[in-house]
Amino acid sequence: MNETNLSRTPTKVSADHIRDALDQLVGYHLRRASVHDLNGAVAALDDVGARPITMSVLLSIVEQPGSTSADICRMLGIKRANIVGLLQQLEARDLFLRKDDPADQRIQRLYPTETGLKTALDWLNRIRQHEEKTLRRLSLEERAELRRLLSLIWSEDTSGE
Amino acid sequence: MNETNLSRTPTKVSADHIRDALDQLVGYHLRRASVHDLNGAVAALDDVGARPITMSVLLSIVEQPGSTSADICRMLGIKRANIVGLLQQLEARDLFLRKDDPADQRIQRLYPTETGLKTALDWLNRIRQHEEKTLRRLSLEERAELRRLLSLIWSEDTSGE
DNA sequence: TATTGTTATACTCTATAACTATA
DNA sequence: TATAGTTATAGAGTATAACAATA
Known part of the structure; x- marks a missing residue:
């Protein structure tokens, strides 16, 4: 019965309903690309005893001198x-100073x-040398477009402390 | 001395050389967007007791029936x-069967x-409902373009086991 | 009450090494 | 020698709760 199956609800679930599903999920590609890039970034900083997050914190201090650690956490979305x-690692290497706010x-x-x-x-x-490698198949325009699209995804993120 | 500073190498490093550096790194946006999306994906699957990676494995089995676990690991880039x-979790819920290869x-x-x-x-x-939320500021064309650009970054990745 | 900097801690994800059985 | 599946384990990353000092 119901051989013509006019209903939109299939009587039997088939794998045909799930074709290339993973490949169509942007989140899947986001994850794969991010992991790929992160691995390269870790390798690029390995020689100098730093990690990507360490660099991000130092860059934050350099770009926004006078920030507090809580400011940087909010900026980078970390706790x-x-x-x-x-900060203890960076401090031990004399890369920044703490000054009490009067x-x-x-x-x-x-x-x-x-x-x-x-x-x-x-x-x-x-890191820039590393990015040149991971982005070698993208034109300069595509790189800028990618950055724009990515920031549209996360820029309203308020989850970080 | 050297007041005109014709040398390309600055005599003193200044923060001016590092302006908006983090924001210009594609890897930074990749990471932020991926984390943002992943958090949403985790929340979307929380009700059904699954994680994004669990779903990816199940989808792989559905899309490529007869794969081995090693095949899936290579496909997904995991160890x-x-x-x-x-697999033990999925098996305990009777979501797939193992058959010995003769x-x-x-x-x-x-x-x-x-x-x-x-x-x-x-x-x-x-997950699709969740993606609709994270990608709500992107047109359908932009979503497709984003997927294309991301796959250009990781598709040649052979690091996974 | 709320915020800052901090400690302790737990949980997830990921990576490596080793083992067995098979090829 | 190489691969498949598994176990144990260690390392990062990330999350929450609590605390003292200060606002």
Whole structure:
């Protein structure tokens, strides 16, 4: 019965309803591309004893001198608890200084040292070389478009602390 | 001395050399977008006791019945050791069956059950609803273009086992 | 009450090494 | 020698809860 099956609901689920499903999910490609890129970034920074997140924190301090650690956490979408060790590593290498805020004694404002500036530039150049490799099949226009589309996805993200 | 500074190498590193550096890195946007999307995907599957990677494995079995677990690992870019628990979860829910290969006794070929097909469709629909949210600011053309650009980045990845 | 910086801790994901059985 | 499936384990990343000091 129901041989003509005019109903939109199939009487039997078949694999035909799930064809190339994974390949059509943007999230799947996002994940694969992000992991691929991250692996390359980790390798690019391995020689200098840094990780991508370490570089992001240092770059934040360089780009926004005077930020607090809580500011940086909000900027990068990470938790306050998880920046502590990262800052300790950077501090042990004299890449930034903490200065107590005279107006608010809860706060430490972070400023890059001269070494921190040089190091940030070095790390950044390593990452740029790595990006040149991962993006070698994309034109400059495509790279800019990709950046634009990606930022449309996450830029309203308020989940980070 | 050297006031005109004709050299391309600055005598003093300044933060001016690192302006909007993080924002210009495609890898940074890749990471932020991927994390944002993944969080939504995790939430979308939470009700049904699945994770994105669990769904990916089930979809692989549905789309390529008769694959081995090693095949799926190569397809998804994950390690053989890490699929064992995922398969055990799916197996405990009767979503697929293992059949010994008569020609090669090392191999188990995986086939979805009827329940597995229905479940895959359900999970997929949940993910599609979630994607509609994360991609709401992108046109259909932009979504297709994003998928194309992302696959250009990772499609030659051979790092997965 | 809320925020900052911090500690402790748990959970997930991922990576490596080793083992067996088979080819 | 190489591959498949598995176990055990270690390392990152990330999450929550709690705390003291301060606003």
